[in-house]
Amino acid sequence: MPLVAPFETSFGREVDRECVIVSIQAEGLVGWGECVASGNPGYNYETTGTAIHILKDFVAPLILGQDIKDAADFQRRVAGIRGHHLAKAGVEMALWDLFGKRDHKSLREMFGGKKDKVEVGVSVGLQESPEVLVRAVTDYVQQGYARVKIKIKPGRDVGDATAVRKAFPNLRLQVDANSAYSLETSQTLRPLDPLDLLLIEQPLFEDDIWDHRKLQEQFHTAICLDESIVSPRHARYAIEMKACRVINIKAGRVGGLSQALEIHDLCRAQNVPVWCGGMLETGIGRASNLALASLPGFVLPGDISASDRYYRRDITHEKFSLNSDSTIDVPRGAGLGVTIDENALKSFSLARLELKPA
Numbered sequence: 001m002p003l004v005a006p007f008e009t010s011f012g013r014e015v016d017r018e019c020v021i022v023s024i025q026a027e028g029l030v031g032w033g034e035c036v037a038s039g040n041p042g043y044n045y046e047t048t049g050t051a052i053h054i055l056k057d058f059v060a061p062l063i064l065g066q067d068i069k070d071a072a073d074f075q076r077r078v079a080g081i082r083g084h085h086l087a088k089a090g091v092e093m094a095l096w097d098l099f100g101k102r103d104h105k106s107l108r109e110m111f112g113g114k115k116d117k118v119e120v121g122v123s124v125g126l127q128e129s130p131e132v133l134v135r136a137v138t139d140y141v142q143q144g145y146a147r148v149k150i151k152i153k154p155g156r157d158v159g160d161a162t163a164v165r166k167a168f169p170n171l172r173l174q175v176d177a178n179s180a181y182s183l184e185t186s187q188t189l190r191p192l193d194p195l196d197l198l199l200i201e202q203p204l205f206e207d208d209i210w211d212h213r214k215l216q217e218q219f220h221t222a223i224c225l226d227e228s229i230v231s232p233r234h235a236r237y238a239i240e241m242k243a244c245r246v247i248n249i250k251a252g253r254v255g256g257l258s259q260a261l262e263i264h265d266l267c268r269a270q271n272v273p274v275w276c277g278g279m280l281e282t283g284i285g286r287a288s289n290l291a292l293a294s295l296p297g298f299v300l301p302g303d304i305s306a307s308d309r310y311y312r313r314d315i316t317h318e319k320f321s322l323n324s325d326s327t328i329d330v331p332r333g334a335g336l337g338v339t340i341d342e343n344a345l346k347s348f349s350l351a352r353l354e355l356k357p358a
Contacts, residue, residue: 001348003310007280008125010153010180011042017280020051020087021315021345024094031098032340034288035090036252036279043178043279044086044206044227044253051087056353058084059091065357068095071258085230085255092256093288093336100335106291107337108330111261113294117327119301120293121147122309123176123278126156130163137164137171146326147172147198147301153180158191165195172301176201179227183211192221198300199224199246209234213243222246226277230254232262239270246300250277251292252285260292268297278303283316287336290320294330304328315345 002016020035035055037046062077071092078088100107107113122145127133137148148168150160152175161175174197181189181203192200199222204211206227216223222245229235229247231254238244247267251260267274276293279285286304293302306322307314316338320328331337 001282001311001313001315003280004308004312006125007310008127009042009151009176010126010178012040013125014038014280017282017310018048018350019282020048020055020090021282021284022055022090022094024091024098026098027102029098029101031094031096031101032284032336032338033090033092033094033097034282034285035086036250036281036285037086038280046084046086050084051090052353054081054084054087055091056355059087060355063091064355070099071095071256075256075258086252089252089254089256092258093251093285096257096288097335104334106330106332106334107257107288108291108294108332111257111291111295113291113330114296115294115330117323117329118276118290118293118298118304119147119326120304120322120328121145121149121172121301121326122305123149123303124151126151126153127160130160133160134163134167137168141168141171144322144324144326145305147174149174149176149201149303151175152177154185154188157189161192161195161197172198174198174201174224176226177203179204179206183214186215190218193219197221201248202226202228209238209241209243212238213241216242216244224248226250227253229263232259232266235263235266239267239272245272247272247274248277249274249292249298250279251288252279253277257288257292261295264292264295264297273297273299275300276302276304278305280310282311283307283314283318283320283338284336284340286320287316287318287331287338290328290330291336301326313344315341315348317341
């Protein structure tokens with residue numbers, strides 16, 4: 001799916017999105033899910049290619065023709081597959097959609113969400129220069145986004161953030177490094193501390209928690225962990241170590257919505273703020289994120305921007321639009337609350353694999 005504009009982070013530049021869409025048929029219903037892996041292993045080791053392999057050869061045989069009672073039952077069945085959280089999460093999302101359609105409940109109702117609309121922000125990729133970045137941020141602020149996240153990397157950090165802060169002294173602003181620094185090189189980020197940022201997201205290695213603890217001690221600004229939090233267990237480690245003050249929850253990264261709910265509950269009990277991250281999702285994944293972010297512990301705006309931020313044409317009939325107060329409405333329909341534009345899905349599809357019980 002071609003992006004409206006290229007999206008560049010510290011690990012690469014994307015001009016289009018490649019992902020795996022999962023559908024599960026049962027009891028005359030169809031559940032839809034989205035595996036948020038991309039075509040390259042920049043964010044983590046999973047790709048669309050590895051996801052299809054794991055789904056076809058390992059996950060599908062565990063569930064085809066079986067009575068899956070709930071998400072916990074699914075997690076027990078796939079527990080023997082180490083890692084591959086993005087693949088598992090795509091299937092679990094489709095199961096939640098099925099369960100919701102069967103029970104005539106929205107995901108928000110099933111999760112116990114409290115909000116009819118959730119605060120959102122926009123994520124802005126690396127630009128040609130600080131001046132171009134400020135123009136991009138200006139455009140999003142004029143569209144109504146009240147929180148902006150900018151991507152950073154060595155050499156494109158303090159100058160970019162300072163330029164945006166100077167242009168917008170009162171903007172809710174945060175930065176995201178996507179693991180671009182070491183503990184030593186992160187010392188160049190010290191001038192970010194006086195800029196009144198909401199948080200600094202994942203400055204150090206994607207599997208690190210301990211060095212983030214050391215870094216958090218050196219900063220007044222909250223460190224937020226993303227890539228390092230791959231399970232409720234890792235969230236507990238980070239909280240107990242004081243490795244961060246905020247956690248970004250992505251259901252795909254942690255292995256499914258059920259795991260995201262566990263992390264939400266853990267963080268809420270420990271008074272650790274959480275927010276919902278984004279992975280350039282289609283309308284399927286965006287609906288799921290909005291339902292998740294309706295939970296009370298999500299107290300910071302999520303990266304769930306409006307549909308037209310990323311795609312001119314989406315694969316759901318429903319389009320998510322930004323309200324005047326920098327919020328997006330949570331779907332109310334059964335399950336995910338979206339319907340699939342079959343023509344759009346067909347036009348974007350590179351391949352289709354159908355698996356049936358033996």
